Amino acid sequence: MRFSRRLLLAAATGLPLLAAPGRAAPPPEAVGRLRRLARPAPSARALGLAYLARRPDEAGPARLAALVLAALGLGEADLAAFDDRSLAALLADRIRADFAAGRMESAGGWMLARTEARLLALAV
Amino acid sequence: MFIDARTLAEAATIEADICIIGAGAAGITMARELAGSGRRVAVFESGGFDFEQPTQQLYDGAVTGQPMPPLVVERLRYLGGSTNHWSGGCRPFDAEDMAVRSYIPDSGWPIGVADLDPFYRRAQAICQLGPYTYAPRDWAEGAAQPLDLGADAALRTGIFQYSPPTRFGEVYRADLERAEGVGVYLHANTVGIETDDSAGTVTGLRLACLDGHRFHAVAKAYVLATGGIENPRLLLNADKVQKAGLGNGHDLVGRYFMDHPYVSGAATVMLAGAAPSLDFYQQRQVRGIPVGAYFGATPAAAQAEGLPGFCIGLVPQTMAEQGTGRDSLKTIVADIKSGHWPDHLAYHLGQILNSAEWRAETTYYRWTHAKPTVLSTDYICECPPDRDSRVTLGDDVDALGMRRVKVDWRLPADFERTMGRAHELLAQELGRLGIGRLRMNTRETGHDAMAAIANGFHHMGTTRMHRDPRHGVVDADCRVHGMANLFIAGSSVFPTYSFDNPTMTIVALALRLSDHLKSTVLSALDLPGGSR
Numbered sequence: 001m002r003f004s005r006r007l008l009l010a011a012a013t014g015l016p017l018l019a020a021p022g023r024a025a026p027p028p029e030a031v032g033r034l035r036r037l038a039r040p041a042p043s044a045r046a047l048g049l050a051y052l053a054r055r056p057d058e059a060g061p062a063r064l065a066a067l068v069l070a071a072l073g074l075g076e077a078d079l080a081a082f083d084d085r086s087l088a089a090l091l092a093d094r095i096r097a098d099f100a101a102g103r104m105e106s107a108g109g110w111m112l113a114r115t116e117a118r119l120l121a122l123a124v
Numbered sequence: 125m126f127i128d129a130r131t132l133a134e135a136a137t138i139e140a141d142i143c144i145i146g147a148g149a150a151g152i153t154m155a156r157e158l159a160g161s162g163r164r165v166a167v168f169e170s171g172g173f174d175f176e177q178p179t180q181q182l183y184d185g186a187v188t189g190q191p192m193p194p195l196v197v198e199r200l201r202y203l204g205g206s207t208n209h210w211s212g213g214c215r216p217f218d219a220e221d222m223a224v225r226s227y228i229p230d231s232g233w234p235i236g237v238a239d240l241d242p243f244y245r246r247a248q249a250i251c252q253l254g255p256y257t258y259a260p261r262d263w264a265e266g267a268a269q270p271l272d273l274g275a276d277a278a279l280r281t282g283i284f285q286y287s288p289p290t291r292f293g294e295v296y297r298a299d300l301e302r303a304e305g306v307g308v309y310l311h312a313n314t315v316g317i318e319t320d321d322s323a324g325t326v327t328g329l330r331l332a333c334l335d336g337h338r339f340h341a342v343a344k345a346y347v348l349a350t351g352g353i354e355n356p357r358l359l360l361n362a363d364k365v366q367k368a369g370l371g372n373g374h375d376l377v378g379r380y381f382m383d384h385p386y387v388s389g390a391a392t393v394m395l396a397g398a399a400p401s402l403d404f405y406q407q408r409q410v411r412g413i414p415v416g417a418y419f420g421a422t423p424a425a426a427q428a429e430g431l432p433g434f435c436i437g438l439v440p441q442t443m444a445e446q447g448t449g450r451d452s453l454k455t456i457v458a459d460i461k462s463g464h465w466p467d468h469l470a471y472h473l474g475q476i477l478n479s480a481e482w483r484a485e486t487t488y489y490r491w492t493h494a495k496p497t498v499l500s501t502d503y504i505c506e507c508p509p510d511r512d513s514r515v516t517l518g519d520d521v522d523a524l525g526m527r528r529v530k531v532d533w534r535l536p537a538d539f540e541r542t543m544g545r546a547h548e549l550l551a552q553e554l555g556r557l558g559i560g561r562l563r564m565n566t567r568e569t570g571h572d573a574m575a576a577i578a579n580g581f582h583h584m585g586t587t588r589m590h591r592d593p594r595h596g597v598v599d600a601d602c603r604v605h606g607m608a609n610l611f612i613a614g615s616s617v618f619p620t621y622s623f624d625n626p627t628m629t630i631v632a633l634a635l636r637l638s639d640h641l642k643s644t645v646l647s648a649l650d651l652p653g654g655s656r
Contacts, residue, residue: 096555096558099551099552099556100552100556102548102552106564108563109568110562111547111561111562111564112555113555
C-alpha cells in the first residue's frame with residue numbers, strides 16, 4: 001500500500017487530524033460527532049481501511065464509536081456535556097495516553113494510537 | 125623509523141622485544157605506547173603509505189552468508205589500515221554492553237567498563253575527540269535539547285562524538301618516524317607464525333614482500349593486530365604444529381564473526397507541525413566538536429523485551445550513506461592506473477552515486493536553513509553471538525601462498541522482529557510527546573528496508589575474549605589461551621559489541637594491552653625460561 005504525502009502528513013500530526021472545532025452545536029449522534037472530528041478526508045480512508053483489515057471484529061461505525069467512547073470513559077449520553085473543542089482535547093489526551101501505555105496499532109505500516117486508528121476507521 | 129622491507133637483505137632476521145603485526149588503529153596505538161619504553165618494537169605492515177592494488181588484493185576472499193560488499197572493499201591494507209575509511213563515530217561501551225545478559229547467549233566480557241574507563245579516556249585524545257563526556261545534557265545547546273523521555277520510558281538518548289575521523293597512518297606517521305625503539309616495516313606481510321613443538325610459544329615470524337623478498341623476525345612477545353578477519357586467518361593458516369590452527373584447540377578461532385547490520389530507512393517519521401525540536405538528534409557541532417544523538421533502549425527495557433543493543437538515528441529522508449563513495453572512487457582510479465578493469469564496478473559506481481546524492485541533500489538543507497519534516501531512521505544493532513557465523517579458510521591461496529578466507533556472516537532469525545520492536549518503542553515515544561508518527565518500511569508498505577541491509581565494515585568476535593579457553597580464544601589480558609607470548613589486539617577479541625563503531629574500544633584495548641606488556645609480560649619473559 002502506498003500513501004500520498006498529504007496522507008503521511010495527516011497521519012503524522014495526530015491531533016491536527018481532528019477537524020478544528022466550530023461554534024455550531026454538536027450533533028446528537030456520537031458517530032456523527034466523532035466522524036466530523038476525525039475529518040473523513042480521502043487521505044484518511046487508506047489508513048482506516050488498513051486498520052479494519054487487521055481488526056475486522058471492530059468494523060461498523062456504531063461499534064467503533066462505542067469503543068472510542070469507552071476508551072474515553074464516556075457513554076453516548078455523556079457527550080452532550082462536551083463541546084467539540086473539549087471533546088477534541090479529550091481525544092488528544094487519550095491518544096497520547098495510548099502511546100504512553102503502548103496501546104498502538106499498525107495500519108499500513110504506521111504505528112498509531114489505538115484510539116487514533118479507530119477514529120480513522122470511523123472516517124472510512 | 126620506517127623501513128621498506130623490500131630493501132632488506134634476503135633471509136634477514138629482525139630481532140625485537142615485541143613484534144606487532146599490522147599497523148591499523150591497534151598496531152599504531154601500541155607502537156606509540158611502547159616507544160621509548162626501552163623495548164625494541166618491530167611493526168610489520170603489509171602495505172605502504174598509500175593504497176596499492178596488488179597489496180589490497182591480498183584481502184580478497186569469499187562471502188558466503190549474509191550479503192556484504194567484497195572483502196577487498198570492506199578493509200584497507202596500508203599504513204593506518206581501515207582507519208583510512210572509517211566514519212569516526214565514537215562512544216565508550218555502557219556497563220550493560222559488556223555484562224552477561226541472560227537474554228543474549230554467550231554474552232559477557234571477563235572485564236567491565238570500569239576496567240576500560242581509564243583507557244577510554246586516553247583513547248578519547250588519540251581519536252581526536254572532545255571532552256570525555258557522553259552525557260546528553262553536556263551536549264545541549266540553544267534549541268538543541270534532548271527530549272524529556274521520562275523515567276519510565278523504554279528509550280533513552282545517547283551521544284556519539286565524531287572523530288575528524290583520525291586517519292591513524294597520516295596523523296601518527298611523524299610519531300612513528302621518530303618513535304624511539306620502533307621500526308615500522310612496510311610491504312612486510314606475515315606469512316607464517318612459527319612455534320615450538322607444543323604450539324605453546326611463538327618462536328618467530330616468516331615474512332614476505334610481494335616482490336619475492338623473504339625474511340624472519342624473532343621477539344619475546346607477538347601481537348596480532350590485523351583486524352577481525354585477518355587475525356583468525358593468520359591463526360588458521362598457522363597449522364604446522366596445531367593442525368586446526370594456532371589457539372584453536374576448542375574450535376573457536378574464526379567463529380562468532382560479527383558485524384553491525386545497518387538498515388538505512390528502516391522507518392519513515394513524519395513530524396507534526398508544532399512538534400518539539402529534534403535538532404538535538406541531528407549531526408551538529410557543539411563548541412567545535414561534531415556530535416550526534418540517537419535513541420537506544422534503557423537497560424531495563426532491553427532486558428524486559430529481550431532486545432540486543434541498538435541505536436536509532438534520525439536523518440532527513442533519502443539521505444544516503446556518506447563516506448564509502450570516496451573509497452570506491454579511489455579503488456576505481458587505482459585500478460585504471462594499474463591497467464586493470466575495476467572489479468565490482470557496479471558496486472563502486474553505486475557508492476559514488478549515493479555519496480553524491482547525500483552531499484547534494486546536505487548542501488540543500490545548509491543553504492536553505494530548511495528543516496526537513498520527513499525523517500528516516502538509521503538502525504544499527506549488535507547481533508547475539510552465533511557460533512555458526514564464522515570465518516574459515518578456503519582452498520584458494522593469495523599471491524603469497526596464504527589460504528584465503530570465506531566469510532559466512534549470519535543474522536539472527538529474529539532480526540526483523542527486534543528491529544520492528546525497537547521502532548515500536550520509538551513510535552511510542554514520538555506519539556506520546558506529540559512529535560509525529562512513524563511508519564515501518566516493510567514489504568507490505570512497498571519500501572522493504574530488509575532488502576537493503578548493509579553492514580558496518582566492523583569485523584569482530586573471531587578470537588573472542590573469555591576466561592575459559594573452552595569459550596574464548598584470548599584471556600582477559602588478550603593473550604591467546606595456552607600460549608605464552610602471543611597476544612591479539614583489535615575487535616576480533618570482542619565477545620559482544622553493542623552498536624558502536626569499534627575503533628574507540630579497539631584503541632582503549634590496545635592501550636590496556638600495551639600497559640600490560642610493559643608492566644608484566646616483558647619482564648616475565650626476560651627471566652630465564654622466557655620465550656627467548
